[in-house]
Each structure stands twice: as C-alpha cells, then as structure tokens.
Amino acid sequence: MSTVNKGFASDNWSGVCPEIMTALVEANVGHLFAYGEGDEQVSQTAVRKFEEHFGKDIAVFFVYNGTAANVLGINQFMNSYHAVVTASTAHLNEDECGAPEKFIGTKILKIHTDNGKINYSQVEPFLKSIGFQHHSQPKVISISQVTEMGTVYTTEEVKTLADFAHRNNMYLHMDGARISNAVVALNTDFKSITADAGVDVLSFGGTKNGLMFGEAVVFFNKKMAFEFEYARKQGMQLHSKMRYIASQFTRYLTDDLWKNNATSANSMAKKLAYQIAKIPQLKISQSVNANGVFVLMPSNLIPQLQEQYFFHVWNETPQIDGNINMKEVRLMCSWDTTEEDIDGFTNLIRDELSK
Numbered sequence: 001m002s003t004v005n006k007g008f009a010s011d012n013w014s015g016v017c018p019e020i021m022t023a024l025v026e027a028n029v030g031h032l033f034a035y036g037e038g039d040e041q042v043s044q045t046a047v048r049k050f051e052e053h054f055g056k057d058i059a060v061f062f063v064y065n066g067t068a069a070n071v072l073g074i075n076q077f078m079n080s081y082h083a084v085v086t087a088s089t090a091h092l093n094e095d096e097c098g099a100p101e102k103f104i105g106t107k108i109l110k111i112h113t114d115n116g117k118i119n120y121s122q123v124e125p126f127l128k129s130i131g132f133q134h135h136s137q138p139k140v141i142s143i144s145q146v147t148e149m150g151t152v153y154t155t156e157e158v159k160t161l162a163d164f165a166h167r168n169n170m171y172l173h174m175d176g177a178r179i180s181n182a183v184v185a186l187n188t189d190f191k192s193i194t195a196d197a198g199v200d201v202l203s204f205g206g207t208k209n210g211l212m213f214g215e216a217v218v219f220f221n222k223k224m225a226f227e228f229e230y231a232r233k234q235g236m237q238l239h240s241k242m243r244y245i246a247s248q249f250t251r252y253l254t255d256d257l258w259k260n261n262a263t264s265a266n267s268m269a270k271k272l273a274y275q276i277a278k279i280p281q282l283k284i285s286q287s288v289n290a291n292g293v294f295v296l297m298p299s300n301l302i303p304q305l306q307e308q309y310f311f312h313v314w315n316e317t318p319q320i321d322g323n324i325n326m327k328e329v330r331l332m333c334s335w336d337t338t339e340e341d342i343d344g345f346t347n348l349i350r351d352e353l354s355k
C-alpha cells in the first residue's frame with residue numbers, strides 16, 4: 001500500500017483510531033435491521049450516548065459526512081428565499097462546492113473575518129433586509145467550532161450569538177466538525193457549548209478525531225427535527241448499514257475516547273507552536289486554540305518541507321516581510337501526531353533554513 005508522508009496536512013489524513021476499528025469489527029456480527037429501523041439496538045445505544053452528553057431533549061440523525069450534516073441541518077430552518085449568515089472562511093462557504101446553494105437554494109451572506117470568528121455586530125447590518133421583499137431573508141447564523149482558522153469561540157461568545165439570533169427570529173447552527181477539540185480547548189463539556197449556550201442544531205463530527213466516517217445532525221429541541229427523517233432520505237444521506245456509523249459514535253462517546261484523542265491532538269499543536277515560535281524566520285499567524293497552527297513561512301522553504309512533511313498552503317497570496325516573500329500555511333495535528341513528528345519537522349525547518 002502506498003501512503004503519503006505523515007505530515008500536517010489535515011486531521012482527516014490520519015487513519016482510524018484502534019478503538020473505533022475494534023468497535024466496527026464488534027458491530028460486524030450477524031444480521032440486523034437496516035437503516036437503524038425496528039428495534040435495532042446499535043443505533044439506539046448510540047443515540048442514548050448522545051443523550052448522556054447533550055441531555056434528553058435532542059433528536060440525533062446520522063449522516064455520511066460533514067457537508068451533508070451542515071446542509072441538511074441548516075435546511076431544516078430554511079426556505080430557498082432565506083439566507084444563512086456565516087464567516088467568509090466557513091467550510092459551508094468555501095469548501096462545500098455550492099452544496100448549500102444547490103440543495104437549500106439559499107444565499108450565503110458572508111462576513112469577512114481574519115480569525116474565522118464572527119460576532120453579532122457583524123450580523124446586525126444584514127437585519128435591514130428582514131421584511132424587505134427584494135432581499136433574501138437572513139434565517140440562520142452558522143458558526144464553526146473549532147473555526148477553519150483554528151480558533152475557538154468561548155461559551156459566552158456562542159451564547160451571545162444564539163441570543164442575538166433568537167431575538168431576531170433566527171437560528172444558530174454550529175459546524176462541529178472539530179467540536180471535541182473545542183470542548184477540550186475550553187475545558188468544558190459538549191452540552192455547555194451547544195444546548196446550554198442556545199445552539200439550535202449541531203453538525204457533530206468525529207472523522208477529524210479518529211472515526212472512519214459518519215457525522216450526526218443533533219437538534220436541541222425534538223420539535224425542530226419535525227420530518228427531518230424524510231429530508232435526510234431525500235438528501236441521500238440515510239445509511240443502510242446504520243450500525244457502522246452508530247457503533248463508531250457509541251465507542252467515541254464512551255470512556256472519554258473523544259476527549260483523549262482531542263487532548264492529544266491539541267497538546268501536539270501547542271508543542272508544535274512552541275517549537276515554531278523559537279524559529280525567528282517563522283511567524284505564528286493565528287491564536288493556537290485547538291489542533292491547528294497557522295504559520296507565515298518563507299515561500300521558498302515550503303516545497304522542501306512538503307517533500308517530507310506534507311501540509312497545505314492556506315493563503316497563496318504572498319506577504320512581504322522585510323524583503324522576504326512569506327506565505328501562510330496550515331499545520332494540523334491529529335489524534336496520532338507524535339512528539340517525534342514535531343521534532344522531525346522542526347529540525348528539518350532548522351536544517352533547511354541554515355543552508
């Protein structure tokens with residue numbers, strides 16, 4: 001099997017963590033109801049696990065991936081003449097190939113952000129469209145937790161946005177592709193930064209933190225999930241062998257597996273940032289809150305490093321620092337990133353810079 005070098009490209013370049021693989025193998029026994037229907041216990045057990053972490057008044061639906069979770073979750077609150085307000089950097093806006101526009105029919109109202117986060121005063125100007133028949137009607141605010149820039153909303157910031165949304169007859173969606181990393185970063189629990197903070201619907205991800213695949217759409221009020229099962233099926237996201245998504249989430253939410261994996265990834269990012277901060281030619285460009293480190297580095301250094309430790313250039317637009325051409329790169333740590341990876345990478349940077 002050919003693999004790419006183990007670098008810092010993304011937290012979904014890593015494999016499946018052993019505990020999840022074991023859970024999949026254990027689920028791979030006998031015949032069960034398909035689609036999680038009937039008295040299929042594996043899916044029901046997974047839903048009970050979500051209830052342990054998020055409280056009882058939730059409705060949980062498993063889907064294949066994060067794009068679908070975002071699109072279907074948001075769609076629940078929208079007509080095609082509504083709009084979703086989000087950060088310009090949001091996955092929803094940048095990396096879903098127009099899926100929200102196609103499947104919801106929505107307009108995306110973008111807020112420019114340097115750090116991935118938005119606040120209510122940036123949403124406020126869009127309110128002037130409400131009630132004006134020529135404009136699409138803002139209906140959902142969507143935030144990513146962790147953001148695409150590696151930053152994390154505090155619980156207070158989430159609450160403020162949720163209150164603002166509700167005061168204005170809107171809903172708050174959270175793209176939680178990396179929610180476990182955010183919970184660890186804030187030293188809190190899932191419920192405090194979602195249900196208790198006023199989030200209406202969450203895309204709960206695990207693929208970035210050790211799962212093979214699968215995502216959950218979680219509504220924090222059962223009534224909000226009215227007829228969602230039909231939207232999921234029509235949206236081509238009803239998995240037939242449901243036990244293979246459900247069993248992963250059950251294991252993920254048991255014995256702190258989610259927390260251990262995220263703690264490891266986040267602490268590796270801190271170590272990486274610490275090492276990088278000691279190299280004067282490099283500049284950390286975003287707060288390192290969770291498992292991503294954004295760095296400005298000399299452009300000519302990048303290809304040499306990528307040969308041994310692949311990572312993505314985040315911003316292709318060069319920034320000139322003195323007379324040095326710099327680019328911003330993104331370094332993601334994963335549940336399986338090790339200290340050796342970090343030492344090897346930072347030693348390579350030093351070696352290349354000293355040539």
Ligand SMILES: Cc1ncc(COP(=O)(O)O)c(C=O)c1O
Binds near residue numbers: 065207
């Ligand atoms: C912030 C964010 N949201 C959602 C996703 C989920 O995307 P996918 O549809 O590939 O599962 C990703 C993956 O890159 C992401 O980074």
